[in-house]
Amino acid sequence: MSEASPAKAYGLHLGAIALLFVLSFLLPEYYHGLLARIMVLAVFAMGYNMLFGYVGLLSLGHAMFFAAGLYGAGLAVIQLGWSVPAAFAAGLGCGVVLSLVIGLLALRTSGVAFMIVTMMFAQVFYLIILYFSSWTGGDQGMVVPQPARVLAFGATSLDLTNPTVRYMSALGLFSLVLLITLALVRSRYGRVLVAIRENEERTKMLGYDTFSNKLAAVVISGIVCAASGAAYALLFGYVGSSFASVQYSILPLLWVLLGGAATTLGPLIGTLFMYYVIDITSGYTSAYLLIVGIALILLVLFLPKGILGSMRQRWLGWLP
């Protein structure tokens, strides 16, 4: 948040990216694939964190932005036969339009009303997907055919179904979003967003149009979540309505709370933590959700600011 220690902050983030890069060559096959998925979903969490962590707007409808990217990209490939880059752009475009419209409507409210309004819009989006099942595949979903998931550059081409290409693509998107988030929260705009979270009335009296600033934040958050959804469709080849359900609105909130709201790396840590707890415990018992629940309760009791948030509070004040 402060002007101090930019080198430390950028060093930490580049180090994290380098670590993920090296892990690609060390991890066994199963965890390699899992980590690629986690990185894509961590992008979703980062988009959520942008709005929830920094602006303090708690949305319960972010599944619709993820699904906008997922279906925007997926349908472009399946129904229209578009290429991978064009489909990814279509996913982003859907995210922009949807978040702009939702932002304009939902930002008339705040607090609990904002939660309810975003949740209702997401429900509408979910039901629309089910209603147009001849196009969207309904609750069965659709598989993006393997031949279509190829990134062609003239003569050479990259097969996105290849594990290494997939991992590196996921890492590329993750790194890009991570560095953009870091730059954004350290910028003047980031300072205004935090000011709105801390005291919106006061921010207005410093001459800021808080509505426009919040709307911009909703759209940025929407684009990032849509990017995650579009990447998910293209890298993992499945487009399904379960990703638009309320569960996928709650999950990014949990990931961000676990990792630490308003920390740049928290969303990754939270997503990683949750996935590994599920992965490890489900190996021992079918009642793994019970253990996940206990882990969550313990975290809320002892680390209410999440893993990184608590670390920042106690030892690492410079953490962005």
Add this chain to the structure above:
Amino acid sequence: MTPLLTTKGLSRNFGGLRAVDSVDFTLMPGEIRAVIGPNGAGKTTFASLVSGRIQPSSGMIVFDGADITGLPAYVRVRQGIAYTFQITSVFANLTAYDNVALPVQRTLSDGRSKGAVQAGVMAALERTGLADRAHMPAGQLSYGHQRLLEVAMGLALKPRLLILDEPTQGLADSEIDNFITLVREIAASATVLLIEHNMPVVMQLADRITVFNAGKILAEGTPEAIRENAAVQQAYLGTAP
């Protein structure tokens, strides 16, 4: 000379209560004007109407020759009306530096240069004597320093009209002396509307005083004239005429 601020028939009702009741008010550029009155006289409501935090029920506000009655608060701030809060409302979790950086970065027309923000922030902090506390979270500053930070944020907006709402409330006597010096400095470049309970401060600072009572202007004049005014004494002390 054209007045900086004029209100015509400005009123605000809260339910059946007329908190501000058709007030005609004029403020000349460069003045330090104090607004005094008993509790509930409508001083803060009047200041909130001028700053745009609340909308009037009727009447008109003119700032620098233009009607600003319908403008939202943030636009008025951009036009040069700054308001410092009666209840301290600095951003407690942000550093003093970031608190002042918020108004500074907005007033910079050149949006890029990082050095300009730094320079502007430190200038405002030095003027209020907070420079050595720049990197403390505002919530950890003493109460008096938080009040000064509030003033620093107002100053950083480079206002033409600075509205100070009970700025000395809760300050120690030594801090009040510094504060009086500070307001005199501010008045060199801005018009000051000072809402204040502390009469020694008002008498030392104000060029003119406006007395509010029950939502209306009861009297207006120089500090000496107000001191002698029988109606003012009655409003304050409740003595029989």
